[in-house]
Amino acid sequence: MSPTHYRLSTRLARHLRSVGRHLPERSLAEQVLAAQGLPKGSWASDLLKSLLDGRFERVAAEVGLWEWKYSFPAPGEAVVVLDVETTGLSPENNEIIELALIRLENGQLTVFERLVNPGMPIPPFISRLTGIRNQDVRDAADIYTVLGEALPLLDSATLIIQNAGFDLGFLQPRLQRLGYRLDNPVVDTIDWARKALPGLTKRGLDALAWAFDLGPVAGRHRALGDVETTLQVAREMYYMLTAGKPTPTSQLAAKAR
Known part of the structure; x- marks a missing residue:
């Protein structure tokens, strides 16, 4: 197609x-x-x-x-869609400035959204992209405090992330410093898109939103806005991939590494 x-x-x-x-x-x-x-x-x-x-x-x-006929996620299963915004592309040299996630379980939806003080200046081009300025995060908690708040929501959930390698590259080493090993099953929506939408040559979030006719994406390049869009495209692709055969999302995922 x-x-x-x-x-x-x-x-x-x-x-x-x-x-x-x-x-x-x-x-x-x-x-x-x-x-x-x-x-x-x-x-x-x-x-x-x-x-x-x-x-x-x-x-x-x-x-x-x-x-x-059947729900996403399946009854008794939890999924967490998450996204981070950062000061740059390097997990070693840059820091997280925003974390958001939505947990879905048994028809219940829990939203978590926090700005993060990165302990370093936010580059001007990141502020232009995200709208997050230094003064916005000055009084925010550090990433370890924010992750401590978020951890209970990750428990026993399949993670759904657009371009998962990027977000996990920032999250995993910081979680390890808290003594937490992230071994949740992970769905990368880019991988799902390769299977569900083979006719697409671009599989970024903007391209997926366009393919699923979502219209202008509110809050693009803010963590919660990107989470909400990722959830919408993931839900569509889940039914495209299962095609009438109810399947736990965890069975369509890979383990985090």
């Missing part, structure tokens, strides 16, 4: 969510594809069939969504 196909697929899913029930293929094609300026008739029906990825359940000549 091309990136445009992924966007059209997501618009089909969004329409089904809005009506909350299965729809005949022809009706779905006319209501959604024709609304995009595409012609009606058999051509639209053929295109519809090419757009039905793993998110969609087909029953006879009707289309629904697998998310109506």
Whole structure:
């Protein structure tokens, strides 16, 4: 599929969510594809069939969504979506300036968001990118205090991270100094995107947000904004990859290293 196909697929899913029930293929094609300026008739029906990825359940000549049949994450399973903002790219020479995470478990959502005092000046280009200034973090806690607060939320959870190697490169050595070994299963949404969206040549968060038709991303390059976007794209890809076969997220993950 091309990136445009992924966007059209997501618009089909969004329409089904809005009506909350299965729809005949022809009706779905006319209501959604024709609304995009595409012609009606058999051509639209053929295109519809090419757009039905793993998110969609087909029953006879009707289309629904697998998310109506099983949840993400599975009952009894916890996932944590997290993101950090930093003063630069080097875990050895730079520091964390913001940490955010969302924990989902049994239908409950817990949000954690903290600014972090990095103990060093924030470079001007980082302030321009994130909007986080030196005066914003002057009275914030250090990273070890913030991680101590966040640790209970990581317990027994599968971590979902966009470009996981970057965030873990900062988090793991600092957690080790607290005596905590991070061995949670980890989903890198870039890895999921390679499998779920093979037609994409770029798999950064902006590219994934575009492919899933999320519109302008609020809070981009702030930790919580990026976490919320990562959660949205991860949820879509989970159903694309499981395609009607409920699977614990941990089974679709790798161990943190």
